Amino acid sequence: xxxHIEILTANLGRTIVGKADAIRLxxxxxxxxxxxxxEDVPGVGKTLLAKxxxxxxxxxxxxxxxxxxxxxxxxxxxxxxNQSSGEFEFLAGPVFANILLADEINRATPxxxxxxxxxxxxxxxxxxxxxxxxxxxxxxxxxxxPIEYQGTFPLPEAQMDRFTLCLTLGYPSxxxxxxxxxxxxxxxxxxxxxxxxxxxxxxxxxxxxGQVKVEAALQHYILNLVRATREDEEITLGVSPRGTVALxxxxxxxxxILGRDYAIxxxxxxxxxxVLSHRLIPSGGRRAKTIVERLLRSVSVP
Numbered sequence: 001x002x003x004h005i006e007i008l009t010a011n012l013g014r015t016i017v018g019k020a021d022a023i024r025l026x027x028x029x030x031x032x033x034x035x036x037x038x039e040d041v042p043g044v045g046k047t048l049l050a051k052x053x054x055x056x057x058x059x060x061x062x063x064x065x066x067x068x069x070x071x072x073x074x075x076x077x078x079x080x081x082n083q084s085s086g087e088f089e090f091l092a093g094p095v096f097a098n099i100l101l102a103d104e105i106n107r108a109t110p111x112x113x114x115x116x117x118x119x120x121x122x123x124x125x126x127x128x129x130x131x132x133x134x135x136x137x138x139x140x141x142x143x144x145x146p147i148e149y150q151g152t153f154p155l156p157e158a159q160m161d162r163f164t165l166c167l168t169l170g171y172p173s174x175x176x177x178x179x180x181x182x183x184x185x186x187x188x189x190x191x192x193x194x195x196x197x198x199x200x201x202x203x204x205x206x207x208x209x210g211q212v213k214v215e216a217a218l219q220h221y222i223l224n225l226v227r228a229t230r231e232d233e234e235i236t237l238g239v240s241p242r243g244t245v246a247l248x249x250x251x252x253x254x255x256x257i258l259g260r261d262y263a264i265x266x267x268x269x270x271x272x273x274x275v276l277s278h279r280l281i282p283s284g285g286r287r288a289k290t291i292v293e294r295l296l297r298s299v300s301v302p
Contacts, residue, residue, distance in 0.1 A: 004197045005257055011056045011196045016049055018176035025167050031209045032249040034164025035140040044169045046143040050101045051190050058195035059098030066108035072115035076125040095119055098135050098199050102142040106152045113159055120162040137202045164246045166278035212252035213262040217302035222247050228295045237281035247275045265301045
């Protein structure tokens with residue numbers, strides 16, 4: 001099954017230039033059973049990465065363009081009255097998909113953002129008191145612009161906590177940007193990507209990732225790192241137990257992607273800034289990622 005990882009990575013590399021770490025991190029989120037938040041300035045390829053992933057997997061893809069006038073029912077769906085049958089029928093919303101792209105998620109109002117809380121954790125939505133399961137696998141990849149504040153609504157802590165990891169793409173290097181222009185000239189387009197793995201393959205890969213060994217010493221390392229965030233003077237709100245579980249699952253997925261059947265401390269150290277930083281609330285002006293990097297230097301490694 002690891003061959004599927006190579007095929008999927010190569011397929012994404014056809015449209016995403018020079019972002020090997022970003023591709024790997026998104027795959028970590030997908031294979032660990034979580035969700036990914038891409039937080040960066042406009043035009044660096046956030047939506048392109050999400051669309052490329054969706055086209056590479058033979059499953060149902062839906063896209064939501066978040067705006068202030070978007071309603072919760074626009075995401076989850078609603079019951080409509082069918083005059084011919086004389087009863088209500090459920091009209092499913094875009095959340096009923098294998099891969100859901102929530103573009104510019106912080107432009108939706110808090111009420112609409114909350115429509116994703118249940119489904120991201122429990123893989124179901126409740127409409128008029130009736131729970132409805134979404135397809136399996138279910139993966140949310142959201143984007144937001146952290147620089148622009150006008151007309152945006154910051155995601156609450158409960159929403160941020162449901163994303164396995166948060167990453168930025170950053171600007172490409174000069175060589176990478178030249179490659180982008182060359183591919184554009186050659187006609188390489190995201191719409192030309194073909195599915196290279198199925199949803200059944202994704203489920204099997206998730207199962208195999210869950211079998212990656214995590215020694216007791218490494219679990220204690222993860223626990224000590226997370227608990228350090230709850231005791232640090234520069235942090236108002238530390239990482240939740242959901243974050244502890246997410247860090248272990250992400251480490252298992254990364255180990256599997258790298259060809260190992262066991263996780264090592266380097267997996268945890270690489271992932272910690274992406275899995276933990278967005279779950280923190282710093283007490284001062286320090287960046288959350290800087291604090292996590294400091295804690296990584298202070299917590300003893302097994």
